[in-house]
Amino acid sequence: MIIDSEKYLHFIGNRIIEIRTSKEITQYRLAKNLMMEQSNLARIENGETNPTIKTLLKICEVLETPLEELIKGYQA
Numbered sequence: 001m002i003i004d005s006e007k008y009l010h011f012i013g014n015r016i017i018e019i020r021t022s023k024e025i026t027q028y029r030l031a032k033n034l035m036m037e038q039s040n041l042a043r044i045e046n047g048e049t050n051p052t053i054k055t056l057l058k059i060c061e062v063l064e065t066p067l068e069e070l071i072k073g074y075q076a
Helices: 005-022 027-034 038-045 053-063 067-071
Strands: none
Touching: 005 038, 005 053, 005 067, 027 038, 027 053, 053 067
16 A cells, blocks of 8 residues: 555644544643644644654653554545
C-alpha cells in the first residue's frame, strides 16, 4: 500500500484534534503540557509538518491515548 504522506499528515493532525477536543483539552493546554510552542502544535494539527515518532508518542502520553488509537482508521 502506498501512503500519500500529505494526506496522512492531515489525517494524524485531525485525529489529534478529535482526541484532544473529546477530552476537552485546549490546544494551548496540550502544547503547554508537551512543553511545545502552541504554533508548533498547530502546524502538526494542520498537517503542515511531519512530527517525529517521539513527538507523537509524547502527544499520546499527554492525551492518555495509545498510538494505535491515533493512527487507526486511515484510508489510503
